Amino acid sequence: MEQKKTIVLITGVGREEGIGFGLAKAMAAKNFEVIITARSLHDAEELSKKISTSNDGVVAEALDITQEESVKNISEFIASRYGRLDVLINNAGGHLDYMIQPLDTDFETTKQAFETNLFGTWRVIKHMHPLLKKSEHPRVVNISSGAGSFTHQVFGMAVHPALLTSYGLSKLALNGLTVQIARQLKADKILVNALNPGFVATAEGMENMGARSVADSVDGIIWAATLPDDGPTGQFFEDGKLLNW
Numbered sequence: 001m002e003q004k005k006t007i008v009l010i011t012g013v014g015r016e017e018g019i020g021f022g023l024a025k026a027m028a029a030k031n032f033e034v035i036i037t038a039r040s041l042h043d044a045e046e047l048s049k050k051i052s053t054s055n056d057g058v059v060a061e062a063l064d065i066t067q068e069e070s071v072k073n074i075s076e077f078i079a080s081r082y083g084r085l086d087v088l089i090n091n092a093g094g095h096l097d098y099m100i101q102p103l104d105t106d107f108e109t110t111k112q113a114f115e116t117n118l119f120g121t122w123r124v125i126k127h128m129h130p131l132l133k134k135s136e137h138p139r140v141v142n143i144s145s146g147a148g149s150f151t152h153q154v155f156g157m158a159v160h161p162a163l164l165t166s167y168g169l170s171k172l173a174l175n176g177l178t179v180q181i182a183r184q185l186k187a188d189k190i191l192v193n194a195l196n197p198g199f200v201a202t203a204e205g206m207e208n209m210g211a212r213s214v215a216d217s218v219d220g221i222i223w224a225a226t227l228p229d230d231g232p233t234g235q236f237f238e239d240g241k242l243l244n245w
């Protein structure tokens with residue numbers, strides 16, 4: 001009998017160098033059914049062609065997580081094609097304001113960071129909730145950052161000299177949202193965790209600054225996406241280890 005495939009939605013798979021694409025490749029190789037999404041359908045389609053699998057389990061769709069209509073469309077697509085969603089990986093994010101002091105920030109940057117990293121992720125979870133409820137082992141992974149913690153030894157906001165102001169605050173809020181949603185969805189047996197992928201080389205020159213490869217960062221994400229039913233929820237992890245924040 002053919003085994004039921006795990007249906008995974010990954011947001012923010014718009015760049016070949018990005019974590020989302022590395023993750024999609026790794027999950028497709030493990031025989032997950034992967035829906036890769038990007039703001040541009042063309043980008044998602046081009047990237048999906050670069051994932052070679054022996055199965056046809058890679059699907060490309062457009063998704064802008066800041067747009068209600070776009071999120072509604074992808075939930076309708078998943079509902080009609082699969083009838084459920086097993087794993088949601090909220091990877092889309094950005095708006096890194098490097099070295100900007102809080103009183104020097106323009107609020108547009110801050111708003112954009114929150115629109116994507118917090119409200120966008122929140123919106124996607126909200127729309128996917130009915131589909132996740134139909135899964136036997138539903139999991140949500142919110143890709144956060146060490147910059148969203150106070151004490152992370154490298155990027156914590158009380159530690160890191162670069163002050164990733166709006167970005168850090170939006171990821172801090174995402175960690176808080178993870179706790180709240182995890183508590184709400186406990187009754188539905190949906191495990192929701194935040195995850196720091198570490199410092200990952202997603203742009204040229206980052207390896208020279210000590211970043212690790214995308215391939216090395218994805219195992220921890222897959223771990224959180226495939227937790228056992230009695231696994232943790234509402235926590236913040238890096239490579240399977242609990243992070244204080």
Ligand SMILES: NC(=O)c1ccc[n+]([C@@H]2O[C@H](COP(=O)([O-])OP(=O)(O)OC[C@H]3O[C@@H](n4cnc5c(N)ncnc54)[C@H](OP(=O)(O)O)[C@@H]3O)[C@@H](O)[C@H]2O)c1
Binds near residue numbers: 011015040091116
């Ligand atoms: N790289 C690191 O060291 C690191 C460390 C900690 C956390 N993270 C987190 O890891 C995640 C992936 O980052 P990355 O480093 O792989 O960078 P990335 O390649 O820039 O990935 C972010 C992706 O999010 C997409 N995106 C932005 N706004 C979106 C929206 N409104 N709707 C849908 N997609 C949207 C971008 O799409 P476009 O291609 O269309 O711009 C981009 O493809 C992010 O959440 C980031 O904050 C990264």
